[in-house]
Amino acid sequence: MNSINLEIRPISYQEKVEERRQLLRRQGFLSRLQNRDFKLWFPELKPEILDRLGWLDLPERSAKIIPQLKKFAEEIKEDGIEQIILLGMGGSSLAVEVFAHSWASLNAPIPLQVLDSTHPRIVAQVGQEGQNHKTLFIVSSKSGTTIETLSLFRYFWELKKRESEFPGSMFVAITDEGTPLEKLALERGFRAVFHGSPDVGGRFSALSVFGLLPAALLGIDLEKLIEVAHEEKKEIFNLAQPSPEISRRDVLIYPALLGSMVAQRDKITFFASSELVSFLDWLEQLLAESLGKDGQGLIPIIQEPALEPGMIGPDRLIINFALSGDKDLASSAMSELLTKVDCPQLFITLPDIYCLGAEMFRWEVSVALLGSILGVHPFNQPDVALAKVLTREMLEKGFSSSSPLPAVALDKEKDLVAQWGQWLESIEPGDYVGLQAFLPPSEDIKDLLSELRKIILTTTKAPTSLGFGPRFLHSTGQLHKGGPNKGVFLQLIDNPEEEVPIPETPYSFGQLIRAQADGDFLALKQRGRRVLRVHLGEEAGQGLAQLIRIVSAHFL
Template sequence: MAITDRGTPLDRLARERRFRAVFNPPADVGGRFSALSAFGLVPAALIGVDVPSLLERAREAADRGRLAPAENPAVGLGLAIGAAAAAGMDKLTLHTTDDLAAFPAWMEQLVAESLGKNGVGIVPVAGEAILPAGLYGSDRVFLVWESTGGPPVGLPGGMRGARIEVEDRLGLGAEIIRAELAVAAAGEVLGVNPFDQPDVEEAKRLAAAAMACQAATAGTDPAPAQSAGAMAGVRRMVGELGPGDYLGIHAYLPPGPEIEEAIGRLRRRITEMSGVATTFGYGPRFLHSTGQVHKGGPPGGVFLQLLDDPGQEVTVPEAGFGFSRLIAAQAEGDYLALRGAGRRVLRVTLGSDRPGGLQAIAASLT
């Protein structure tokens, strides 16, 4: 089964090899707005989601989205977060109850790729632990989704933002529509086009050049995490963070709970030391989604790129290269694109000892 735009290499391959099914979503729907197209609905159906009910909630939200601005919950939300960002509160911090925990990752891409451009925008902060009130900077605003009847998200008092009640998980159909309309309204406030992504192509171009051994690679080799140079670099990077900055951790590592727990502790320590927001994600996501705000958004982004030694190479079928080479090229392309955008970036490799490398980075901040 394949879900892809018509005419792509995957579309041609699927038809040539007679895949069981090929789904071509509408060509005029951008990726981050496509959750309620075949890209999202086919996987939802396969895992047993009640798709008709999900879409009925979405239709109801779309109808409310046609109301006048004063009566329109989506436009009201977008105007609020856009005005907050214009006033310097541009770190939109996302929290949910446990049963909705996957939603912020989608919201993060929607906000980052739609609104981070022309040197302005909103930086979405997902997956961050709830911290004591005194650790948050004045650039924060919170957006919280809570299930009806469940325990509330325990934010500290005095935090600016909004809480949205979701009847059940099928209510996410309505929340997707609300979020998409809100982002469009926020783009109007900020003076940016929420439907383009001008800064993501450069990282893809540089990654392709690295694959072809054409990239300018001088000075891009990562420092070993347990080396004195890497530990000093991390200390210096965190020590130089100031008001309005944020630190993004870009992990070109295999996803897993051990990695995420260690990164979670590291994020908390960075905020305790500096008061700035932190973001985290696995590469190569930054080449085509959240990377838009990293390169084109507010200039206060500072980035820690984490790599490793993946060990035995695994060949990409019929491609003539392996996954480790591909990932290394993607990481290098993103590094060069960030540097080209004037961002501060530090590259560190964990080598083959990922837990030990993360411990060394954490130890540098004690």
Template sequence: MPTRPTASLLLDNPTISKTLDDLASSHTIERIWTRDHTLWKSSPTEIDNRLGWLTVLDHMQDGLTELRSFAKAAREARITDVVLLGMGGSSLGPEVLRCTFGSAKGFPKLWVLDSTVPGWVRQVTKAIQPARTLFLVASKSGGTIEVMSLFAHFWELVRRTKGNRGGAQFVAITDPGTGLEQLARERGFWRTFTNQPDIGGRYSVLSYFGLVPAALLGLDVGKLLSRALTMRESCRNTSSPKDNPGAALGGMMAAMAMAGRDKVTLLTSPALNSFGLWVEQLLAESTGKEGTGIVPVAGEPLASPTAYGADRLFVALRLKGDRNAALDRSIIALQRAGHPVFRLNLADRYDLGGEFFRWEFATAVAGHALGIHPFDQPNVQESKDNTARVLKDVETQGRFPSLPMLTPKQALTQLLEQAAPNRYLAMLAYTTPSPQLDASIRALRKAVMLRHHIATTAGYGPRYLHSTGQLHKGGPNSGLFLEFVDGMKPDVPVPEKFYSFGTLAQAQAVGDLQSLQTHQRPAVRIALGPNPVRTIRSLIAMLTPAKAGRRKPAAKKRPLPKRRTHR
């Protein structure tokens, strides 16, 4: 059974209680289950055809045998690697499952490639054995530029590989009637998993988009679904929003956001760190519009309570049996300092199935309480259009538009001069991840927190364009945006296109920067140079007060010579 929040006293906060009472009086829970679109907007557009996540679990239960037999067939085909080519809702759920569970013994390794940065593409290309790799081409629309560019690259790689099995090494996951579905037929893909079409990408983790990769990892998909089904039944509870796990979380987040605590900060046990990637997209893309929204803060380093402003709501996900000492200390310290902390307990990793559904339901509830449409994403299309425009300029003019050139220190100084209570700093990195780079970005986030007491977020581009990008442009104008871009060298061509992966990534970075500036968002760009880690460390040094040097021990005084006594 889903566990009740141990911080349930937080739900008795007068601000939250009023919002929960409002949810009860408007019959929010009942209206969600009857698919009443007027709960959110008078027009049914992108609501009527986006509520399939409420019932997709039943369809997936029916498809369990199919998923298991497919995973078994992949093992029998001696597949050693699975590369998922997807963006946003097609990739972030599988990435959480990959990081949280890993591959079961005897099952292939999963790579989630949701980037056009050539270093990242090259890294995955070098790591796999092409002839023994299965490629999952995952796209709801079936035509996302990143996914189709990646497909072209790996199709060509397989074609040139000795022992390749052609289309039999590719699997499509898409909606019915898409260009990807047709491509799969034409190229002879091994399988096409046609997803239920009335599910938005960010609500699709418990559909084929999440469960096909889960099955290939060797997860017990039946157990994952069972936990989700149990949570779904609990979210049908109409006796009181306080007793409904999804409604309680959604009402609390909305109430706190309207009261000024709009930075929902996730604290997690170490094994659950990646869960924030999925929550970021769900909350940011669903609520970040019409000048309002919830700002999800995930992966931020732990700090003392004094580092946090009064704009935070903390949600802690604690996994039983994990290394929880640091998390537990932080929870106690934050509560003692008066910060609101809502704690969720997970008995084991499969409880993530329940959490996926809880947070989906909570986001739908929060959307109603905030008065916004939680199922559209108007500014995501804007970013796609900007990328297309920049690419067109490059094709016709042979160059990118000129941008202001500042040194890294000048750019960060200019941006942080605007730091103030309720603001947040978003770091947007168009580069190849590495443990060293991740560590330097975390250290920079902590330095900003300690110096300016503002929230920080971090995301890799272009992944974040399909996640927090909607919030950045459509949400509250409280963000400060720091874009990091590497040199994209050596580059990787995109077969049969005039542009390379480096050109595409640069176009996405330029287009997004221009879009942020059009929306009057403070945004600067930093060239990472040949050594990205060193560049970021120089910014950390700029923010970190020089430590007073240790005082040298005083030199020993030589004993004075004895006075001679004159007789």
């Protein structure tokens, strides 16, 4: 296996990181993780520690299921399936996006799309595009109870019932054994059910069946992917004194760097070349949901637009991913920019795309160790439940797509300007701004949100993050509510004209996404977070453009 290359810049930071790396090695962090020593995290055993360490064994376990996954992929290909749509959230979808995007040059035998939005405009659009196509739906949920995944399933099940007498042949489930989803799949005659491992949490499941079944359908060489991860694992847990060459790429460099600077530099700003961009979404969830709790946490900042040296403050640490020999012009421009910045930077160069399997394992190890360093439980997500409970309450109250919660409207420009100004004034040095867009994740909306991020960044110099709802609830949502109170949030909602009912339920997708926005807004308020809510009207794109014009006119 060609080696992953690490470089810390400027040189002045290397000595501090090396001292911390050697300390972590002397303290036996890796051996204690390998031996499942729960005292690595807490003096007494807590739930979801020992029963959540199965990911350490995935390089070996997953090698045993590869023949089964490849056989299934071949059957699907021979059956004439024309497209694959994966319905899933968070840990059930983000690794799949990495495989679909980073291996796009493979020209997958069957196109695969991930659907993790419940916005009625997107749901209706995907439903319309999928009509009269021979489609395989992968319904992916570890718990088997994920409300978004089950709602999407019910919608597409109803559509396919109109096309086929036996719609179950078009559906596959990935879930743990004994879940409500497995029961549903058996009752409705799904084509297959693949079981996850109960001792592997969702965000640590990339190299399990949750990631590997879609990877097999994409035509990825599973043996190579898992072998690279297996070789990396052997190198990590070879506890003999490492050679100087191995020390230069030691996995302990990650927790040594991040852990030694967390008090001053907790905004971990990631950049990546084009083939690796989707890896950042996966890594964002791993860091945010694992470490953002008990008032602690590292704050991942990804895909931030138009950074200039003067915008990179003393609270940032930069990590840049690239492929060896990458000719990506955007990546080259970013590398040039970073030479002008005086803050700690880690450059990670992968020899080829299959080393993403190794890099996923390296970051899982690192996050587990960072949990120990920060004194938090890296395998639970205690603050996610609050938003879920509040969402259920909203749905049970029967709200339509309108909402009784406060939101400033665009046609109240004077109020908007006043509240925006107050919101800006609440941002203090060391804060970050989190955009929460309960909007359709279309390219035009993404472009407008990128422009809005630039304006906020220019105005405040505060790092900015962006998440589409409800997707981010399964990623950065834990950090927003459970991490340090440094987030200042902008929730953006619309009132879509489309009314798309969710079959077998009393509510629609419009009601669901609004209830989720309401629930998260209330959860943020209960946690004492600073949040401004803006209603963009019926057409999100037009509303965003109007918001940008108003903010630019008054605050730039």
